[in-house]
Amino acid sequence: GAVVSQHPSWVICKSGTSVKIECRSLDFQATTMFWYRQFPKQSLMLMATSNEGSKATYEQGVEKDKFLINHASLTLSTLTVTSAHPEDSSFYICSASAGGTDTQYFGPGTRLTVL
Amino acid sequence: KQEVTQIPAALSVPEGENLVLNCSFTDSAIYNLQWFRQDPGKGLTSLLLIQSSQREQTSGRLNASLDKSSGRSTLYIAASQPGDSATYLCAVFEGAQKLVFGQGTRLTINP
Numbered sequence: 519g520a521v522v523s524q525h526p527s528w529v530i531c532k533s534g535t536s537v538k539i540e541c542r543s544l545d546f547q548a549t550t551m552f553w554y555r556q557f558p559k560q561s562l563m564l565m566a567t568s569n570e571g572s573k574a575t576y577e578q579g580v581e582k583d584k585f586l587i588n589h590a591s592l593t594l595s596t597l598t599v600t601s602a603h604p605e606d607s608s609f610y611i612c613s614a615s616a617g618g619t620d621t622q623y624f625g626p627g628t629r630l631t632v633l
Numbered sequence: 634k635q636e637v638t639q640i641p642a643a644l645s646v647p648e649g650e651n652l653v654l655n656c657s658f659t660d661s662a663i664y665n666l667q668w669f670r671q672d673p674g675k676g677l678t679s680l681l682l683i684q685s686s687q688r689e690q691t692s693g694r695l696n697a698s699l700d701k702s703s704g705r706s707t708l709y710i711a712a713s714q715p716g717d718s719a720t721y722l723c724a725v726f727e728g729a730q731k732l733v734f735g736q737g738t739r740l741t742i743n744p
Binding site (some may be wrong): 522524529550552559561562563564567609611613615620621623624625626627629 | 637666674675677678679682704722724730731732733734735736737
């Protein structure tokens with residue numbers, strides 16, 4: 519089946535620094551990638567949708583200047599959390615789709631802890 | 634705004650029992666519905682996808698049903714095993730691609 523990887527799997531950073539998380543589709547071309555956030559014991563909340571070569575579409579309440587998303591190729595999307603604060607600590611999960619109504623394949627997630 | 638609710642939030646049963654997980658959604662105008670499994674600290678594994686025109690899907694010991702008119706879906710697990718212990722998430726498609734998730738049911742199967 520289709521495989522999506524994320525790097526790093528976990529990261530700890532100091533408040534005020536920026537952190538970049540990568541999402542890669544390993545064996546298919548991902549026209550569309552999605553970024554989700556999951557707080558402890560809560561469900562996944564969609565943050566943004568990105569199409570290759572286009573600007574990401576952010577969900578209501580998600581700060582686009584804080585969560586920078588780049589989808590520069592058909593196999594890679596990055597999420598950069600800028601000036602991270604402790605409240606940004608969460609589990610970030612990406613998913614990738616070949617487009618249209620195709621199935622989304624989920625990455626293993628990245629645990630971010632901001633001290 | 635679509636809201637997805639899963640009941641119960643947690644369930645613990647002895648090995649071998651059959652069980653049902655429930656999912657309800659507020660807006661019946663959905664494209665599809667999907668059930669996922671999430672192990673602690675891990676990503677999601679897709680279990681079953683039910684298209685809006687379907688009423689159920691089966692895969693091995695799993696059976697998922699969909700009743701759009703009542704805004705409900707159930708996931709039936711037969712002959713449960715300790716390896717089935719995980720959090721089960723229900724998600725509805727709001728449009729062709731956007732997934733709206735429930736909060737999940739944390740399932741524990743006791744040997």
